[in-house]
Amino acid sequence: MSTMAYPAKDRPWVEKAEELAAGFAPAAAQTDQEAALPKDNLRRLFDAGLDAAILPEEQGGAGLSFRAFGRIVFEIARGCPATACIWLMNTGAAETLIALSSPETSARYVREFRQGKRFANALSEPTSGNLFLNPVQEAERLPGGDWKLEGAKRFVSGAELADYFLINVSIDGAPAFFGVERDDTLEIHDIWDALGMRGTRSQLIGFRGARLKRENRLGPPPEGRQNLIGLGLPWLSLGIAQAAYDALKEHARTKTLGATGKPLSHAQWIQFETAAVHARLTAAKLLAEHTLALADEGSAETNILALEAKILANQIAKDIAELGIRVGGGLAYTKALPFERHFRDAQAGGLMAYSSELCHLFVGQYELGVQEPG
Ligand SMILES: Cc1cc2nc3c(=O)[nH]c(=O)nc-3n(C[C@H](O)[C@H](O)[C@H](O)COP(=O)(O)OP(=O)(O)OC[C@H]3O[C@@H](n4cnc5c(N)ncnc54)[C@H](O)[C@@H]3O)c2cc1C
Known part of the structure; x- marks a missing residue:
């Protein structure tokens, strides 16, 4: 794509993505037909350092520019759209959790993300659909300051691979965001007999009393934060x-x-x-x-x-x-x-x-x- 400019320091990352994505293309039809998670593709992206590259340099990343990030999503999607969708959700959820959590929780997410733990966005509710930033599922306050969620999230791309979920709930009628670690209160339901993007396996997750820990609640985004x-x-x-x-x-x-x-x-x-x-x-x-x-x-x-x-x-x-x-x-x-x-x-x-x-x-x-x- 000749038009797209990005900083020269990001060139090696874009080239890695181009090279990997060209290798993803031949199997994209099979991933679609089998509705199979493109695990190998995701592992190759991680092994090439592309996941961690989105982090700022002080967190061990490459401080990738948004321009290079967009170009990388483009290249991966050109080869295998399901891989690109899961990769976008993984990096996007991780970045949000890292940027908006308390310093201790954030440092833990950085460690986990850099070691290959996977993150997913569990924001869409069966009821609130597109207006996912205004969840209607109310969390229940527990003694001691934590909350509990009995509810469901839908269309969570790469859910079956995820170790951590970025979720949102309503607390006293206002949206609140949390990081939730996978445990046995989370049930993944296979709903993904989809028209397209079949390899994303964007499943429904039942939260059966999932604990929303006070220390894992996200702070408000700073002015001008990019998503x-x-x-x-x-x-x-x-x-x-x-x-x-x-x-x-x-x-x-x-x-x-x-x-x-x-x-x-x-x-x-x-x-x-x-x-x-x-x-x-x-x-x-x-x-x-x-x-x-x-x-x-x-x-x-x-x-x-x-x-x-x-x-x-x-x-x-x-x-x-x-x-x-x-x-x-x-x-x-x-x-x-x-x-x-x-x-x-x-x-x-x-x-x-x-x-x-x-x-x-x-x-x-x-x-x-x-x-x-x-
Ligand atoms: C391939 C794929 C991957 C996804 N991955 C994820 C993921 O990883 N994590 C996640 O949280 N979600 C994910 N989603 C969910 C997605 O981002 C949407 O939030 C979800 O599809 C919207 O909800 P809904 O389908 O119930 O649609 P609804 O919001 O119910 O929309 C139905 C129709 O109503 C219209 N509509 C909705 N609200 C209004 C309004 N206020 N005024 C007028 N019209 C309106 C819409 O345009 C649409 O035409 C994914 C979806 C797909 C298809």
Whole structure:
């Protein structure tokens, strides 16, 4: 991707991700078909030091820029979207727990994360859905200052591998965030017979009296804090979009139309539609890249821009995958060509919080100066 700039010090990390992701691509169809956790891919990313690289240098990391982080999510998603989704959730949950916990708890998470323990986001509730920052499941206060949760979280990517969960609950009607270590009060229910992103195995977790320890409660985020997952999500869709685009080009150039004896790329409608999606893919990447450049500067503007970047990225991924199916024809309706998988995987981005619809609502309200939603 020629347009994307990131600091030179981050180049080795991006190159490692590119190299690893190229190796993930051949098995992506099998991961999808078997709905299998891409454990080996995740282990390779960890062994290459990419997980720890997101930490600041004083915590033994590489102090990776947001621009390089986005590019890494993009490259992994281009090779295997399920791997990219779990990796984004693992690094995002770990970063939040490390950044917002007390110094003692944070130091423990740093140690565990650097040793390969895995983290997951367990924020979505069956009832509050997209409005995951406003949980409705009320925690019960215990004598001594801890709390207890009887409830459930849904769509927890990589849940079966996770050692720690970032969760949220309502305490006296206000949202509260905790780190929770896996124990036998957590029950994982297999609900993931999914349309796409099947290797994420984003399961339902039952919390059967899970103890929310006072010392593991997160503090409030400092002013201007950037959120790794919010910034990374557009790149998950852009990686899928790029994989679909690459496959489309390859197919159009190599498949000959029997009647004309020429490759599909000579069909005018395909040239026209390729140009249209390519222009939008480039624009979506540039907006997502601009958002990350501002995040690296600590700008508060990223709150809205990240939503706009997500809108464009989610839609272009779906549109390129759909074009791939049309260009591929009947065979693209089968697993003989990769487009049906791209098409299924591409639906996830717009559903993942904030959904495309909610992103539109928030951006529209911001632009129109609407304070109270209608
Ligand atoms: C592949 C995948 C991986 C995921 N991984 C994780 C994970 O690791 N951790 C995690 O916590 N969650 C995860 N999620 C959950 C995801 O991020 C969303 O939070 C969840 O899908 C939204 O809840 P819901 O599906 O019940 O949708 P709802 O929120 O019930 O949405 C249903 C519809 O209503 C619309 N809608 C919702 N709220 C409003 C509103 N206020 N006004 C107007 N329209 C509205 C939505 O746009 C949508 O069209 C994952 C989801 C997917 C698909």
